[in-house]
Amino acid sequence: MxxxxxxxxxxxxxxxxxxxxxxxxxxxxxDPAVEMLWAMKAHQHAEVYGNLISAVDPKFLKLTKADDQIYTEFRKSFKELKIDVLDPEDLKSEPAKEFDGVVEDFNYGTLLRLDCSKGYTEENTLLATRIQFFAIEIARNREGYNSVVYNRAKEASSSQEEVSSGWSSS
Known part of the structure; x- marks a missing residue:
């Protein structure tokens, strides 16, 4: 290529x-070429998701047709899992196989932010299965943790509009 x-x-x-x-x-x-393609696909997915939660209030996002089922099963199995700032060790035990057929390509590699208040950086990102990504991000959206990203983007947009129009809040 x-x-x-x-x-x-x-x-x-x-x-x-x-x-x-x-x-x-x-x-x-x-094959290293295929691994690079997967990495590029995972990066593209992360970029799209980051833009999405910056543009739309995450409380209203529906990531899959099975969001309700994924969220219910996730919280039933992981009642006390802290999802705002993840410990990578906690993700190693998650049983993804029960979602085979519920989410297409549930086992694909996807980038997941460790601290949901921060963006996708090398230090704040790990490779997780797609179902782990969905379960955690659906929970973060429903429980309000991703609102910090949306609110920060909204504030930045408002500040930029004020500067562009000549108005300032000072």
């Missing part, structure tokens, strides 16, 4: 990557 002059992937590269990622994992072994 070749990058175009702008430094990203061309449309053809994206189609080739999508076709490759649809093949079963056994077809690749530990």
């Amino acid at each position: 070749a990058a175009y002059a702008g430094g990203g992937l061309s449309a053809m590269d994206v189609r080739e990557a999508a076709a490759a990622l649809s093949l079963p994992a056994e077809a690749f072994g530990n």
